[in-house]
Amino acid sequence: MSTKIRVLLAEDELALAQIIKESLETRNFEVIHGKNGEEAFDFFLKENPDILVLDVMMPLKDGFSVAKDVRKINKNVPIIFLTAKSQTQDVVDGFAFGGNDYLKKPFSMEELIVRMQSLLGRIENKTNEDTIAIGNYLFYPIKQLLVHNYTVENLTHRETALLQLLIENKNEIIDREVILKKIWNTTDFFSGRSMDVFITKLRKKLSLDTTIQIINIRSQGYKLTC
Missing domain, CATH: 1.10.10.10 (Winged helix-like DNA-binding domain superfamily/Winged helix DNA-binding domain)
Incomplete structure (x- = not known):
């Protein structure tokens, strides 16, 4: 990985996206922000991020659809879903579409960072979790x-x-x-x-x-x- 970890953040709530982006950038992350699912997938193809943080409910292309398309190309890049939903089916769907973890809104930045570091650490140490x-x-x-x-x-x-x-x-x-x-x-x-x-x-x-x-x-x- 590069010195700075490249994060693709897909979030259509611009105020929340700005908070996440600024918080991560103070922790040595480089953040690429997509305002909708289609833009996020385009960035994924062009920018080769180290980890994806995808909001589930987005215009043009939802987070599950983005993850599904990402997994056709890259089976290993970590994906974390951000969701306001709490239904069991949404959690199951998230894993089915290739997610590695999920956070329910509202969440703390510390929790997001810890989960990101955990996933990135497993990739870096080649100890990816198998189901x-x-x-x-x-x-x-x-x-x-x-x-x-x-x-x-x-x-x-x-x-x-x-x-x-x-x-x-x-x-x-x-x-x-x-x-x-x-x-x-x-x-x-x-x-x-x-x-x-x-x-x-x-x-x-x-x-x-x-x-x-x-x-x-x-x-x-x-x-x-x-």
Whole structure:
């Protein structure tokens, strides 16, 4: 990447766009602003940005359509959607059209910058996140989401870490102490009870697919089967 990270910002609310642009430019970003979807896509073709920040609702071409066209050309450039919508279907659509993350308006500039840096860091370090399929679910570890058809479950950091560990050891028993040391950093009684509670929460969040089970192996640990 160049010294300055090149951001393509597509936002038709000019006042908001100016605030975002000025804020990012004080943080060593170079911002290219498209006032509508068509202009933004033209800039994408000409300017080769490092990351795209796309408003969903725009004239001429909406953000999802821009992302869909971008993905025909470039599968890896990070895309963040900005949306005033909160419906589950909009979140699912955003991922389906190739988005890597989304922010609901209103949002803080600090949150936008942290999410951008996270996505750019994964690209720079060649550790791009793959979606993990588990049964009929799609698991997004970085986004901390579980998606099943049109149902989206938000996971906590600890739920995400626990599920990822179970998936990495699918169909194998993971010793209780191994889980506790990796995720709770202690094996005391109270942490053990906390782990059991988190297992119950994960079972509930995975309950839309009956082929997925988290089995308690008495006096040993847990095993994820699918």
